[in-house]
Amino acid sequence: MPALDSQMPKVAYANLPDVRLAYYEVGPRKGVPVILCHGFPELAFSWRHQLRALEAAGRWAIAPDQRGYGLTSRPEAVEAYDIEALTGDMVGLLDHLGVEKAVFCGHDWGGIVVWQTPLRHPGRVAGVIGVNTPFMPRAPADPIAIMRKRFGDDMYIVNFQKPGEADAVLAADVEKAMSFFMRRPLPGTPPASGGLSGDGQREGQGDGAPAPTFALLKMLQAWDPAADPREALLKPEEMAFFVDTFRRTGFTGGINWYRNFTRNWERSAGIVERVDVPSLMIMAELDAVLPPSAADGMEAFVPQLEKVLIKGSGHWTQQEKPDEVNATIVDWMDRRFPT
Numbered sequence: 001m002p003a004l005d006s007q008m009p010k011v012a013y014a015n016l017p018d019v020r021l022a023y024y025e026v027g028p029r030k031g032v033p034v035i036l037c038h039g040f041p042e043l044a045f046s047w048r049h050q051l052r053a054l055e056a057a058g059r060w061a062i063a064p065d066q067r068g069y070g071l072t073s074r075p076e077a078v079e080a081y082d083i084e085a086l087t088g089d090m091v092g093l094l095d096h097l098g099v100e101k102a103v104f105c106g107h108d109w110g111g112i113v114v115w116q117t118p119l120r121h122p123g124r125v126a127g128v129i130g131v132n133t134p135f136m137p138r139a140p141a142d143p144i145a146i147m148r149k150r151f152g153d154d155m156y157i158v159n160f161q162k163p164g165e166a167d168a169v170l171a172a173d174v175e176k177a178m179s180f181f182m183r184r185p186l187p188g189t190p191p192a193s194g195g196l197s198g199d200g201q202r203e204g205q206g207d208g209a210p211a212p213t214f215a216l217l218k219m220l221q222a223w224d225p226a227a228d229p230r231e232a233l234l235k236p237e238e239m240a241f242f243v244d245t246f247r248r249t250g251f252t253g254g255i256n257w258y259r260n261f262t263r264n265w266e267r268s269a270g271i272v273e274r275v276d277v278p279s280l281m282i283m284a285e286l287d288a289v290l291p292p293s294a295a296d297g298m299e300a301f302v303p304q305l306e307k308v309l310i311k312g313s314g315h316w317t318q319q320e321k322p323d324e325v326n327a328t329i330v331d332w333m334d335r336r337f338p339t
Contacts, residue, residue: 007048011071014096018080021089021096022071023064026055032103032126032337034329035090036063039108039133040254041170041181043070045241046107049322050329057330058339062102064093066110068253070245081256083264087117091124103337105129105329107318108290109257112136118275127278127336128302129329131317132287134295135302137273143261154215160258169217170251175243177251180220182239183230185286185314214289233316275302278336282328284313284320306332 014021024044027033034054036047044063054061065072067089068081075081090113094102103126106114111133118125139146148158160166170177234242279302283292292309299305308328313321 007052008045009051013071014093016089016092016096018075018085019067019073019089021064021067021073021093023062023093024051025060025062026051027058027060029060029097031060031339032101032333033060033062033097033099034103034105034129034333035093035114036061037066037090037104037106037110037113038063038069039106039110040257041178041242041246041251042108042110043242043245045070045238045245046316046319050105050318050326053322053326053330057333059330059333062093062097064089066113068249068256070249074249074253078256078259079263081253082260082267083113083116084120084267086113086257087120090114090117091121094124100124101126103127103129103333105131106133107131108133108315109254111290115275118277119271119273122276125277127280128275129280129282129332130295131282131325132284132290132315134281134290135275135279135298137301138268138271139265142265151213152215154213154218156214156216157258157261159215159217160255164252166217166255167250167252169221171246174247175239176223176225177220178239178242178246179225179232180223180228182233182242182316182319183228183314184233184320185288185312186230189286189314191285191292233319273301276304278304279306280328280332281305281307282317282325283307283309284315284317285309285311286313287315287317289315 009024009026011022011024014023036050038044038046044065047063051061051063068074101124104114104117111130114128115130115135118128144158144161147155281295281298283295295307310317310321310324318325
């Protein structure tokens, strides 16, 4: 088990029905807490900058290692990672803390969790903050079928459906995998205008550029770090924390979230798609997978929405531009949920 980085508070645990959830807590236990939900392949550690900023602002904040990650349990069954389980964990964490409602803030896959939580547990959500990930309405058909048709079998989410394959590729050289992912965009990269919409469809680029295939595993296997002009995102000790953790846990838990896309779609029929709480959408200018354009039209589903664009940031926004993200979150919290 890796030594806990000094940037994180002491770990605590919530014993939920089928997982032991590890979490990191800061600030006074008063007011509306902020629950910080990470994405793939990340950890509660990804929110280290925000935990410090929220604590300095006198805010109560909690960042869990979500199921399948870090110090939290990793159930065997793929179905144990569906959206009902993931949102249920967040409610279970609130019950453990003795809290009725919280503001849920999520990045990447964590963003899907926090936008879905008010649909399934409306009485437990005070507000929502999406980082890069917009609210995604239910797809018109099975999203995996849509992505396979548009991008092919090598598209990473489609590829992730194959049992064990992506797990083995990523685990074969964890340091290489994490170094491949955790990079800043190249200087001068034009603002992202494509990416994946909520149903996996390609959004128009408007520049005549070919649509990418998002064949990340093939890109990783062919990748030469010495030839990559992108700047490394993490300090060596930060990278070591991620690498040591994923060497211990593997990637299967996180990949299993993706293996529930079809199940989640099937089981979400009939759910009213409206988020009736104060909401904030933090968009990253240079995110190629979740570009700002992916948030177009959110207001139809999220009427109390504010949007903020973080310029110069790629996908790992809360780690790439922590000062801007922290200031945005604290300002919004102060206005919408004053202490």
